[in-house]
Amino acid sequence: DVKVTQSSRYLVKRTGEKVFLECVQDMDHENMFWYRQDPGLGLRLIYFSYDVKMKEKGDIPEGYSVSREKKERFSLILESASTNQTSMYLCASSSETAKNIQYFGAGTRLSVL
């Protein structure tokens, strides 16, 4: 079974803090994704990566950055957390050889106070 693991299920941070959300997949997938999910807004793509050290902006990259130093790990960074970044964050991975099905982690619910 494909496993996508997000480091934290719940996280509470203060405004202005630097926040790292970590995601690890164990299926050697080349593609990885970060989404945020808010009520009524569906899944919005923040960033994605198709290879180590490669990244592309999604639909809502402002206020976020990412890092992919190893194939299995994709990190989402909030340089200076703000209250409007309170949300559910979902990581996913996929591979063309796995028919581009996206496999998701359990999500991190981030609260910025």
Add this chain to the structure above:
Amino acid sequence: AQKVTQAQTEISVVEKEDVTLDCVYETRDTTYYLFWYKQPPSGELVFLIRRNSFDEQNEISGRYSWNFQKSTSSFNFTITASQVVDSAVYFCALNNFNTNAGKSTFGDGTTLTVKP
């Protein structure tokens, strides 16, 4: 540009009723994949089905069935004899063959509540 529309924001049914979740998509590409994912209350999205644009054959898996019609750009999902465990948010998604990194466009989701 591509788009996925799930017009039904919320649906509520009583157990054992049949329910159909609608999905309409827009794409200029002739080759693409369509997906359905389920997000139960626990939060983790799980893959249900994938269809490619060459295959309009409908599919049935237990109580689940999918109706893909290219003529109407629709990929609808029917649950027969719904159960409380079917309560979840369901997402339809579109992925073009040539899209970088297998990026998918997701609909906004339909929240299905099945009452006992």
